[in-house]
Amino acid sequence: MPAWWAWSSGHWELRHGPADEEAWLEAAYRDRTLVTRVGTLHADHAKADGGPTGRPASSSTLPGLVVQMYRHARIGDEGTVLDVGTGADYSPGPAGLTETASAADGEDVSTGRHPVIDIEENAWELRSMLEIMAPGIEHDYRENGDTRIALMVHGDGSWVRAEQTGRELPTVHQGGPRRLWDVLDEARDHWLWEGSLPLYGAHVRISPDGTIHLRRGRWKATIA
Template sequence: MNWVQHAKRLADEVARPESRWHSAVAAVPRHKFVPRWWESTGDGIWVLRDGHSDPEAWLEAAYANQTLVTRVDACHADRTLPEDAGIAISGTPTSSSTLPGLVVQMYRHAMIADDSTVLVTTGTGYGTALACARLGGDQVTSIDVDTVLVNMAKDRLALHGYRPQMAVCDITRELPGTFDRIVATVSVRPVPASWLSALEPGGRLVTTIAGTGLILTADKTKDGGATGRIEWDRAGFMATRHSGDYDHQADEVWPQAKEADGEEVTTSRYPLLYPPDSWDVMSMLALYEPGVIYRRQQHGDERTVWLLHPDGSWARATATGFLDSPTVHQGGTRRLWTTLERIRNRLNREGSLPAYGARVTITPDGVTTLKRGSWTFTL
């Protein structure tokens, strides 16, 4: 299979020719790390794709700058059989091969030097392979909470001559060593104190805040904490898992939120918004109301958006047409849509929201504070 020209084309897309990451992307056979994947058909349905069954589609998918989902709930695409191609399941993505351009972007934010020791997250092993291609396996440690993922990635990395240190580990707890750089392609809230303990003096961490599109970079300070910023570019990753699957507590709210009358019923002053369609708004909402799950549906001209929280709070907004003001039902202890309206008020009044570009201070025990102008928020 002639994958080299595809990898070179991908490298041209995600990195400049003089970049050290260009040669890494061009050298790593991404398709070997994603032989099977789950493809979304919408409405939470995922169809299994098998690369060997359709090599042309395999190369097209693997060398596109896109994320390929490899685990839905507890269903590993890698543990299916070739003859299972085409089966459909419903569920929530729990692991993936991140789009290569975003992996490179996170590594760039880490400002990795040629002699840096780096901790990365495993997933399929593709991002680990890129780090090994750049640095060599001796300088790379790769961890994941999922034993299956670590073992499969380790075998695939070895087949291509990459032998980093591998460990099954919850990244929010004690880490297996000390490092110059920690780059997490999973999201956390707040920054784990264990990362600060594991960073060498002057070391740098790069991650995203769970539920947001906020990339956080920070450098370790002499007191054992760190200072940095929220970058201006956007990224979103799956949140850390502490076991085989995510909790689905918000699902318990759904039967009531779907159609019930709210304890409070209002008319919004703004057109209907699905927060994930607006990174700035979604990120601010996730800071103030962490854990919110979003759902939406459309029947003809009628559109509905739901906000669901694990504590039982919910909001449902329905509008007919794109300019009509939605009717909002809210229940539970939190008024989720009211918080969303306040954020949109601020955006309308000031023309921007303060999270992106905020300065970040992290104490040695992981308390993370964002500040921009007069706005301050502690995770």
């Protein structure tokens, strides 16, 4: 993956790996689908000037999806595996919602109760709990001066954009079938009321089909 497209400031920008090897490694090993083609223009054949238009697509498989497929395959020590990469672009789902989440008003606009934070970098425990409650959410976090912006998108079409300036309460825009910020608030409320998240210290049982069952006190969850 020598090049990819990144959504920034309302348009697609070209990212060329060899030009910034540190950013290249970070992008390649992050659990996030990278957009490799927008419209008819593939990042490998693009020039830095001029942003493309059209639907985003990807030939960069989400790392977590690969791990999930291997887990469901239940591969034993004696198994033989052939992993074929076709390189065919596909609709990346959450990545395609980033443009909408970055600018749209959404069907639901409200004032948030909790501050906007970078969940992936500064709240790993909360991020893990959210993955149990709503698997598959992808996150993006940006800062513009004193304003912090958090984006959350999901393959089912749900998205959220939360914006907070200084110490003011954030404005939250949400769209799609689920209200992802409400799910996050539920986890944060539990954290504040109980002093910890139930995921930690939970008893784990794994069924023969690979399903993971978690339980701690009255709380329980299943990872299929």
